[in-house]
Amino acid sequence: MRLHYEPMDSDMVRALRAGGPDANGQPPERGAISTGQGEPCRHCLGQVPDGAEFLILAHRPFPALQPYAECGPIFLCAEDCAPWHGEGVPPILKMSPDYLLKGYTDDHRIFYGTGRIVPQDEVSVYAATLLDDPRVAFVDVRSARNNCFQVRIRRAE
Numbered sequence: 054m055r056l057h058y059e060p061m062d063s064d065m066v067r068a069l070r071a072g073g074p075d076a077n078g079q080p081p082e083r084g085a086i087s088t089g090q091g092e093p094c095r096h097c098l099g100q101v102p103d104g105a106e107f108l109i110l111a112h113r114p115f116p117a118l119q120p121y122a123e124c125g126p127i128f129l130c131a132e133d134c135a136p137w138h139g140e141g142v143p144p145i146l147k148m149s150p151d152y153l154l155k156g157y158t159d160d161h162r163i164f165y166g167t168g169r170i171v172p173q174d175e176v177s178v179y180a181a182t183l184l185d186d187p188r189v190a191f192v193d194v195r196s197a198r199n200n201c202f203q204v205r206i207r208r209a210e
């Protein structure tokens with residue numbers, strides 16, 4: 054199965070960079086400077102370049118408020134970056150030894166039994182296994198340590 058690693062919506066990212074409200078209704082924090090590791094951007098799905106500014110903001114990757122719509126902190130490049138469109142596994146999923154994966158139904162609720170922490174090199178295999186079940190609409194990848202949302206994985210069209 055081919056997988057699609059979905060970057061954050063470019064229009065939303067543009068609005069946040071312009072100071073628009075995050076999921077908590079606040080402007081993104083500015084002034085943080087990348088150390089060159091451990092600050093993944095949810096738009097280009099790579100590391101914020103060493104020495105470059107990044108935004109810190111609250112993100113809720115769900116269309117509406119409901120009990121399963123988790124909200125938490127993420128980073129974005131403060132400067133323009135291109136949305137991820139590469140083949141294969143994006144760099145954001147090569148920064149930690151393991152990740153928390155969960156399958157969701159098409160009404161944006163956790164599909165119980167799918168949640169698992171998997172080693173970095175097994176993320177794509179486990180995501181494909183979950184997406185092989187038509188009841189799983191997408192897979193969300195989060196930090197296994199801090200629970201921060203990393204990226205959503207869908208079946209490639």
Ligand SMILES: [Zn+2]
Nearest residue numbers: 094097130134
């Ligand atoms: Zn970026």
